[in-house]
Amino acid sequence: MNNQLKTVALLAVLSGLLIAISYWIIGGTGGLMIGIGLAAATNLFSWYQSDQIALRVYRAQPVTEAQAPGLYGMVRKLSDRANIPMPGIYVVPSPTPNAFATGRDPEHAAVAVTEGILNMLPDDELEGVIAHELTHIVNRDTLTQAVAATIAGAISFLAQMLSYSLWFGGAGSRDNNRGGNPLGILLTVLLAPIAATIIQLAISRTREFSADAGAARLTRNPRALARALQRLESIARQLPLNANPSFEPLLIINPISGQFLGNLFSSHPATEARVEELLRLEQQLLKTP
DSSP states (O other), X not given: OHHHHHHHHHHHHHHHHHHHHHHXXXXXXXXXXXXXXHHHHHHHHHXXXXXXXXXXXXXXXEOOTTTOHHHXXXXXXXXXXXXXXXXXXXXXXXXXXXEEEEESSGGGEEXXXXXXXXXXXXXXXXXXXXXXXXXXXXXXXXXXXXXXXXXXXXXXXXXXXXXXHHHTTOTTSSXXXXXXXXXXXXXXXXXXXXXXXXXXXXXXXXXXXXXXXXXXXXXXXXXXXXXXXXXXXXXXXXXXXXXXXXXXXXXXXXXXXXXXXXXXXXXXXXXXXXXXXXHHHHHHHHHOO
């Protein structure tokens, strides 16, 4: 419950940023109401279409059991252990090894893996990755991350529109009641997308450790997931995935090599920290009958 309250608060802040930018662009009560409507529509749309949004972003294609019997068997076994319905299974046409889960709830969920991860990981490591993604579904992280990604994308788009308005001298002059505040508009243009990104990434990073722990419990083989994370990070540095920045937090590993300003703008916790925690969990599981 505490985690859910934090999620609601973070998403409320993102929606507030979206409303604020709409107010600066249009101005007055009209701009405020349009911003509220836009925030509500964005949340509603991402609620019902969160799975399809992410799948389209990464050009994921559905696969049948006849096409991927091993993958289907692995997902079915782990879904039964997690006590959730079998999610849809998709493959992303990319040689970069990565994976993600999406959907508003376990009844409307999907797991997507790249062609690269299917070709590069041994079965035990792939099982750890799948278990990680299924834990995101169990914890309802997939909905939170998809909604956050959609709102953050809308904030970036509106901030870009506002910057064009400021550049061409249109902002701040349409609403005499507000008096126009170019400095405030400039700060909104510069800081709103950054704040949205930091909030979005904070949502993602706090959930990766939990998903890793859930995968360790499902497979009872945390070391396999630790090896998978190390392998995926190493390959991602050499073969980055062309990803939409707003949806990078959905992936199991940061899909780009090199991170600006270090951990501040990292969509994931440090792999070393995740591996260390998984090895600690391994010791706990060894003591548990």
